[in-house]
Amino acid sequence: MAPKQNEKCIRNTTIKVRLYPTPEQAVLFDKTFGCCRYLWNQMLADEERFYHETDMHFIPTPAKYKAGAPFLKEVDSGALAAVHQNLRKAFQHFFDNPSSYRHPTYKKKKHCKNSFTSYCQYYPSGKGASIYLTQDGIRLPKAGIVKANLYRKPLHWWTLKSATVSKTPSGKYFCSLMFEYAEKPVALVPPTPETTLGLNYSLSHFYIDSNGRAADAPHWMQQSQDKLIRMQQRLTRMQRGSHNYDQQLLKIQRLHEHIANQRKDFVHKESRRIANAWNAVCIKDTNLVEMAQQIKLGNIMDAGYGKFRICLQYKLERLGKPYIVVEKYFPSAKTCHRCGSVNEALSPNAKRWICPACGAVHDRGKNAAINLRDKGLEQYYGT
Ligand SMILES: [Zn+2]
Structure with a gap:
């Protein structure tokens, strides 16, 4: 068998940086972690109830919950949309491959990772994006510009796809920025x-x-x-x-x-x-x-x-x-x-x-x- 030539492909890469939020921004992040956990649990409960009653799978969108839980309006709606996507993905993995993936479970405050993801929205006609980098910070929806240690800059042809904010048990905040880029084929050297x-x-x-x-x-x-x-x-x-x-x-x-x-x-x-x-x-x-x-x-x-x-x-x-x-x-x-x-x-x-x-x-x-x-x-x- 002749070694295959690599095809041109889309690659993802992430840069994880430390965030230095102001006290107000830290409060907002903590609220967002809580809202995402709350929404995940609500959606999961509704999915289970719906399945029990109709034998069909359906996850309501975040908008359905905002009237009953007005605090959801205070946080980044992109993060809430991402919860919906993640729950859908978790079910999809479980349906496709039940031997390797567990049925999605409820998130408990004590035993779950404090994190939320926001997908970057690009506005039409060059009006910018919902998430972008500045000289020494990251602009995030609702939080505004958060100070960050950008020790590594993305290359100019990379496209920012999402930002995941997380908090460690000792109280440090981090942000994982995910980028997408197309890569040229690489000549393959046959191994000996x-x-x-x-x-x-x-x-x-x-x-x-x-x-x-x-x-x-x-x-x-x-x-x-x-x-x-x-x-x-x-x-x-x-x-x-x-x-x-x-x-x-x-x-x-x-x-x-x-x-x-x-x-x-x-x-x-x-x-x-x-x-x-x-x-x-x-x-x-x-x-x-x-x-x-x-x-x-x-x-x-x-x-x-x-x-x-x-x-x-x-x-x-x-x-x-x-x-x-x-x-x-x-x-x-x-x-x-x-x-x-x-x-x-x-x-x-x-x-x-x-x-x-x-x-x-x-x-x-x-x-x-x-x-x-x-x-x-x-x-x-x-x-
Ligand atoms: Zn021997």
Whole structure:
């Protein structure tokens, strides 16, 4: 099979920036989070009632609720329209693929993300848009210009599609700006074993590649993790509800966010390094349920592996390089990459092993990564 040439396509990209709202703007955002949650729950209840009575699916539009709940008029109507769209999408996902998606559920104030999305409206004859960027801020409907740290500017041919405002548990506001742009086709370089990297997921090393390189979590991440454990221990000795307790809890929430940022930073840098250096990457399809169980074991990098794969895929694809997924039942660990025999007796804990068929000495992770690389290339070329 000849490698496919990339077709010209529409891409999305997001820039997430910190917002610095005035107290009035912060109140408006908090109100909008509440209104969106309220509207979601109302629409979901009406959908369920309608379905119960008529056996048909229907979600009323936000306008229907404004008379009974005048506070909805105080917030961005675009955000309310987005709730309607999101609920429709959630039902669509569930109807199309009930084994992977849950039926939409009610949002509880305590256990739901504080966020709302507003789609950008473009007014006819060049009269501007409902959302746009200024020198050091973002214009949002109802809120006006909100101060923002625009550390990265969009390219001039990008079109702003939407803005999602969110608030972290420690009270910081962020805005994710989504842009759309058309991309020119990229010339595809056919991958060879020398220019292809196999990646094997590793619980203790994040991953081990087909050259035997392990990507350990950086030292500074381990330091944050140790600090978090100490802070949590201190919290357990404090009186619940006291001033000190609340202060400590806030510190812990901030550190959690800091660790999440460190992880994101590491994942982006690692995936960028690989995407630039290699012409193709082969990786095993992972069982997300098994992954979730492993995450509970508490390695700090585990939560980042899913994100790492997503980053790696889009970074490679934007460079016109293949990201090859090998099916999850392929016995990458038990197969000898030298002679191809499968060692069924291999213990799951063995780090090193000797092939009973050919006598080759294997490092478990490296051998598995080499097998993934070879299997992936075989798949890619259809041999
Ligand atoms: Zn062998």
